[in-house]
Amino acid sequence: MRSRYVLWIIVILTLLAILIDSPKLPALNLLGKTYQLEFPLKLGLDLQGGTQLILSTEMDRIDSENRDTALESAREVIERRVNLFGVSEAQVISSKIGEQRRIVVELPGLQDASAAAELVGKTAQLDFREMVGTPSAEATQSAQALFDTFKPTGLTGADLNKAQVTFGAVQGGRSGPQVAIEFTAEGAEKFAEITKRNVGKPLAMFLDDVPISWPPPTVEQEIVGGSAVITGQFSAEEAKNLAVQLNAGALPVPIKILEQRHIGPTLGQESVNKSLIAGGIGLLVVVIFMVSYYGLLGLTASAALVIYTLLVLAIFKTGLFILPPITLTLAGIAGFILSIGMAVDANILIFERMKEEIRWGKGKMVALELGFKRAWTSIWASNVSSLITAIILYTLGTSIVRGFAVTLAIGVLVSMFTAYVVTRTFLRLIIR
Amino acid sequence: MNLMKYKLFYFVFSMLLILPGLYFLLTSGLKLGIDFTGGALLEYKFEKSLDKNELREVVEKNGVEVGQINDSGDKTYIIRTKPLDQEKIKEIKKSLNDNFGKLEERREEFVGPVIGSEVSQKAIYALALASLMIVLYITFSFRKVPKPASSFRFGIAAIVALLHDVLLVIGVFAILGKFLGVEVDTLFVTALLTIIGFSVHDTIVVFDRIRENFLKNLGGKFETVANISVTQTLARSLNTSLTVVFVLVALLLFGGETIKWFVVALLVGIISGTYSSIFNATALLVWWEEKLGH
Numbered sequence: 001m002r003s004r005y006v007l008w009i010i011v012i013l014t015l016l017a018i019l020i021d022s023p024k025l026p027a028l029n030l031l032g033k034t035y036q037l038e039f040p041l042k043l044g045l046d047l048q049g050g051t052q053l054i055l056s057t058e059m060d061r062i063d064s065e066n067r068d069t070a071l072e073s074a075r076e077v078i079e080r081r082v083n084l085f086g087v088s089e090a091q092v093i094s095s096k097i098g099e100q101r102r103i104v105v106e107l108p109g110l111q112d113a114s115a116a117a118e119l120v121g122k123t124a125q126l127d128f129r130e131m132v133g134t135p136s137a138e139a140t141q142s143a144q145a146l147f148d149t150f151k152p153t154g155l156t157g158a159d160l161n162k163a164q165v166t167f168g169a170v171q172g173g174r175s176g177p178q179v180a181i182e183f184t185a186e187g188a189e190k191f192a193e194i195t196k197r198n199v200g201k202p203l204a205m206f207l208d209d210v211p212i213s214w215p216p217p218t219v220e221q222e223i224v225g226g227s228a229v230i231t232g233q234f235s236a237e238e239a240k241n242l243a244v245q246l247n248a249g250a251l252p253v254p255i256k257i258l259e260q261r262h263i264g265p266t267l268g269q270e271s272v273n274k275s276l277i278a279g280g281i282g283l284l285v286v287v288i289f290m291v292s293y294y295g296l297l298g299l300t301a302s303a304a305l306v307i308y309t310l311l312v313l314a315i316f317k318t319g320l321f322i323l324p325p326i327t328l329t330l331a332g333i334a335g336f337i338l339s340i341g342m343a344v345d346a347n348i349l350i351f352e353r354m355k356e357e358i359r360w361g362k363g364k365m366v367a368l369e370l371g372f373k374r375a376w377t378s379i380w381a382s383n384v385s386s387l388i389t390a391i392i393l394y395t396l397g398t399s400i401v402r403g404f405a406v407t408l409a410i411g412v413l414v415s416m417f418t419a420y421v422v423t424r425t426f427l428r429l430i431i432r
Numbered sequence: 433m434n435l436m437k438y439k440l441f442y443f444v445f446s447m448l449l450i451l452p453g454l455y456f457l458l459t460s461g462l463k464l465g466i467d468f469t470g471g472a473l474l475e476y477k478f479e480k481s482l483d484k485n486e487l488r489e490v491v492e493k494n495g496v497e498v499g500q501i502n503d504s505g506d507k508t509y510i511i512r513t514k515p516l517d518q519e520k521i522k523e524i525k526k527s528l529n530d531n532f533g534k535l536e537e538r539r540e541e542f543v544g545p546v547i548g549s550e551v552s553q554k555a556i557y558a559l560a561l562a563s564l565m566i567v568l569y570i571t572f573s574f575r576k577v578p579k580p581a582s583s584f585r586f587g588i589a590a591i592v593a594l595l596h597d598v599l600l601v602i603g604v605f606a607i608l609g610k611f612l613g614v615e616v617d618t619l620f621v622t623a624l625l626t627i628i629g630f631s632v633h634d635t636i637v638v639f640d641r642i643r644e645n646f647l648k649n650l651g652g653k654f655e656t657v658a659n660i661s662v663t664q665t666l667a668r669s670l671n672t673s674l675t676v677v678f679v680l681v682a683l684l685l686f687g688g689e690t691i692k693w694f695v696v697a698l699l700v701g702i703i704s705g706t707y708s709s710i711f712n713a714t715a716l717l718v719w720w721e722e723k724l725g726h
Contacts, residue, residue, distance in 0.1 A: 262540040274688035282679030341676035389629035
């Protein structure tokens with residue numbers, strides 16, 4: 001009988017879901033290698049605490065064809081700063097809404113909101129520094145002290161015209177990628193003067209107070225004409241990044257904070273705990289209601305509801321291995337809990353239909369099949385309208401609303417499966 | 433049970449429910465949160481309970497315009513102000529520290545005015561688009577409905593029911609805003625869209641039954657068919673609402689302060705949605721049929 005196969009599929013899916021949902025899985029030992037399978041639930045900033053910033057870039061002074069590049073450079077500069085700051089799992093995303101170019105920075109777990117704002121809000125600054133005096137004994141020990149022996153020359157990113165990747169002879173006669181820089185007329189003058197007084201000495205480039213290309217190159221002769229080449233042990237990728245960063249320094253895009261949200265860690269943790277309790281109680285009440293009102297039928301629906309909860313959680317955690325894992329926000333959790341109440345709707349529709357069919361004199365088995373068959377049009381039509389809402393929410397929403405829309409859509413789809421297929425399979429096997 | 437007999441009474445009842453909210457909506461409007469207006473929201477937990485006026489004075493001494501201060505329980509206070517920069521927030525925190533001892537940062541939110549107006553625009557756009565798509569969907573999926581009914585009327589009736597629910601919820605929040613200072617935010621818009629989904633979901637189930645009973649050719653007037661259909665789906669409508677209301681009440685009681693008003697909006701909307709799918713959408717179809725014929 002077909003229901004038997006379906007039952008096995010349901011059992012396997014449920015077991016898989018339990019495996020994925022369990023907090024920590026035992027390590028797997030396969031062919032001498034250990035695999036630690038773990039699927040953590042990805043929590044949004046509002047639940048795990050952290051800081052989110054939305055930045056606007058002011059592009060008035062930049063040609064329209066260069067704006068996208070400028071946005072990308074600005075994003076990379078910020079990402080580099082954030083990484084230097086040591087925030088794990090930080091995300092820096094650029095977005096374009098109409099002519100507005102924005103950068104969204106998410107710093108999970110970061111507690112110091114003002115530090116984040118300062119870190120991100122500064123404009124990238126490239127600056128050339130010369131060594132003053134001889135390094136002290138201490139400076140040979142610590143990198144920071146060594147950096148401190150370099151003093152600004154007054155030549156900055158503002159004097160840079162552009163930077164680009166070229167190929168040419170690098171140290172040892174080999175050929176490799178390097179970064180060619182070109183100064184403005186004024187910058188070229190300054191550069192000539194600086195190189196003249198620093199022949200035989202190192203000249204360092206600092207980007208936002210962090211040196212690039214360390215140890216610094218040594219000036220071999222006075223450079224006139226306003227162009228120079230930065231050589232080093234670059235890979236093509238690194239050279240490109242450096243050029244991009246230099247361009248960002250040379251083309252500073254003023255940045256303004258449009259929105260900043262900072263959530264302390266306790267608020268998020270409390271929200272998670274409270275929602276879990278509320279969800280558990282909600283689930284329990286629905287189960288009690290279904291069993292007391294529909295008896296055996298209700299019990300089956302409750303089993304399907306528990307399977308629903310397990311499956312949805314597993315999908316949140318894995319994204320079905322196709323989608324990226326779903327980031328759960330507070331609104332998303334509320335949507336999920338709401339969906340527990342709505343998931344039994346299809347069952348209620350079906351059971352009410354079965355009752356009617358029995359009232360009209362149909363046998364139990366016939367009523368069962370008719371109940372499922374005839375309730376289907378209602379279930380389908382009503383769920384499609386919910387999906388339409390979810391899609392509109394997703395396409396128009398902000399990130400909070402999007403999280404809610406995704407959980408709503410997953411809930412609708414999974415509930416159609418559990419309330420319809422799972423319950424029907426169970427009932428076909430129970431009622432004979 | 434002849435539920436459709438009293439249809440005019442239902443319309444009057446709905447009007448009575450909606451009018452007070454509508455009055456406050458038109459006179460004082462919704463109390464818009466910083467998501468819409470731009471501004472700052474600071475939530476701090478202190479070591480002891482504070483006097484709200486004292487708190488306000490200390491914050492205002494920094495030259496900050498304070499909008500509202502709410503006690504969110506457990507020595508925690510929410511301070512709303514005009515937009516602030518990071519420096520100002522630092523200053524405020526310092527002066528709070530000096531005056532009231534150590535504080536724990538729970539939330540610091542700052543929304544610029546640009547984002548705020550964008551959110552409002554998007555919200556209105558989303559509500560309009562969702563309504564339009566749903567009329568189209570219903571008109572399409574009920575296209576096979578037999579004469580004398582027309583599928584377009586089903587779509588319009590569903591939208592009227594939906595507007596009823598949305599207006600009621602917005603009205604309730606206009607009243608809550610006026611008397612309790614409850615603000616609406618992005619979550620409120622999410623709640624409205626969810627209510628739209630649920631309202632239509634509910635209406636479609638009733639309409640689907642009307643369509644089925646028509647096809648069975650039970651004979652008689654439209655009113656009779658509609659009445660039979662509503663009676664048949666009544667148990668389902670009530671039970672589904674109940675299960676949803678159960679989980680929402682659980683969320684309201686145990687879900688914490690942050691989503692409290694979001695849950696209240698959903699509760700009002702879900703209950704209204706169940707009511708309107710039977711007593712407004714279906715009653716309207718019957719009334720339309722009687723007054724205007726096919």
